[in-house]
Amino acid sequence: MTLGPLPRMAPLEIGQLSIFSCLDSAGPTRKPEEMLRGLPDGREDPDWLAPYFSDDGRMVMAYQSFLLRLEERVILVDCAVGEDGTFPARPDWHRKKSNWLAHLGLAGVTPDEVDTVFLTHLHLDHTGWLTRWQDEAWIPTFPQARHLTTRVEHEFWLGRHEEFPYMGASIPDSVVPVDEAGLFDFVVPGDEIAPGLAVVDLAGHSPGMVGLEYREAGKLLAAFNADLMHHPLQMAYPEVTTLFCADPARAAATRQEKLADYAEAGAVMFCNHFPGDCAGRAERDGEGFRFVATR
Numbered sequence: 001m002t003l004g005p006l007p008r009m010a011p012l013e014i015g016q017l018s019i020f021s022c023l024d025s026a027g028p029t030r031k032p033e034e035m036l037r038g039l040p041d042g043r044e045d046p047d048w049l050a051p052y053f054s055d056d057g058r059m060v061m062a063y064q065s066f067l068l069r070l071e072e073r074v075i076l077v078d079c080a081v082g083e084d085g086t087f088p089a090r091p092d093w094h095r096k097k098s099n100w101l102a103h104l105g106l107a108g109v110t111p112d113e114v115d116t117v118f119l120t121h122l123h124l125d126h127t128g129w130l131t132r133w134q135d136e137a138w139i140p141t142f143p144q145a146r147h148l149t150t151r152v153e154h155e156f157w158l159g160r161h162e163e164f165p166y167m168g169a170s171i172p173d174s175v176v177p178v179d180e181a182g183l184f185d186f187v188v189p190g191d192e193i194a195p196g197l198a199v200v201d202l203a204g205h206s207p208g209m210v211g212l213e214y215r216e217a218g219k220l221l222a223a224f225n226a227d228l229m230h231h232p233l234q235m236a237y238p239e240v241t242t243l244f245c246a247d248p249a250r251a252a253a254t255r256q257e258k259l260a261d262y263a264e265a266g267a268v269m270f271c272n273h274f275p276g277d278c279a280g281r282a283e284r285d286g287e288g289f290r291f292v293a294t295r
C-alpha cells in the first residue's frame with residue numbers, strides 16, 4: 001500500500017499575491033452535533049456537503065497556516081496546533097509530531113525568512129507553531145518576525161485563559177514566550193499590513209478575531225477568513241455556531257454579513273479548517289450559501 005500525502009490546497013496565485021498552505025493535520029474530528037449549536041431539526045444536508053464528512057458522519061477538518069508572498073514580504077497567517085503541546089483532552093494532538101515545518105520548507109521558506117506572523121485569534125489551534133520545544137524550553141519559532149494580533153484578543157486570552165480548560169497550556173507554552181520576547185504588535189480593523197492586504201473585523205467566535213482582505217485597484221480578490229466557518233455546514237446554515245464561540249449571536253451575524261460580501265464580490269475565501277481545496281467562493285443557495293472550491 002502506498003500512502004499519499006494528506007489532501008491539501010495546491011499553491012495559488014491571485015493577482016500579485018501567492019498563497020501556499022502549510023498543513024499541520026487533516027482528518028475526521030467530531031460529529032456535527034458534538035461541536036455545533038443551532039443545527040436545524042431533521043435537516044437534509046445539500047449534496048455538495050457530502051465529501052466533507054467521513055463514513056461515520058464525522059466532520060473532516062484541517063488545521064493549517066497560509067504562507068503569503070506579496071512583493072518582498074513573507075507573511076504567515078496563523079500557526080495551527082504545533083508539536084509537543086499538552087492537550088490531554090485531545091489524544092490526537094497531545095504531544096504530537098507534525099511535518100508542518102516541512103511544508104514551510106516546501107514553500108521555499110525558512111522560519112527566519114518570515115517577516116510577519118498574523119494571528120487571526122489566539123485559540124490553541126492557531127498558535128501552536130509560534131514556539132518550539134527545544135533544550136527543555138519553549139522558544140519562538142519566528143524570532144525575526146513581527147507578530148500581529150488585536151489588543152482585544154491579546155488582553156482577553158493572556159488575562160483569562162485559565163477560565164477555559166482547553167486553553168490552559170497553549171497560552172503559557174505558545175503565546176507567552178513570544179510576548180516576553182517583545183515580538184507582538186497590535187493591529188486594528190482597517191490597518192494595511194502589506195500593499196492591498198487589510199485587517200478586517202471578524203469578532204464573535206473569539207472576542208477580537210480578525211481576518212485579512214486582499215484588494216487590487218480597489219477590487220476585493222481574496223479573504224483569509226479565520227474561523228468565520230469551521231466546516232462548510234456553516235455555509236449551508238450560517239446561523240449555526242460552535243461551542244467555542246465567545247459571542248454566538250455576533251459570530252452568526254458576522255458570518256452572514258461576510259458571506260454576503262464575499263459572494264457578491266466573487267472573492268476567493270481561504271477557509272482554515274476546510275480539508276483539501278480550502279480556497280473557494282461563496283454562492284447563494286436557498287437560505288444559505290454553498291462552497292465552490294477553486295479547483
Ligand SMILES: [Zn+2]
Pocket residue numbers: 123125126227273
Ligand atoms: Zn480554529
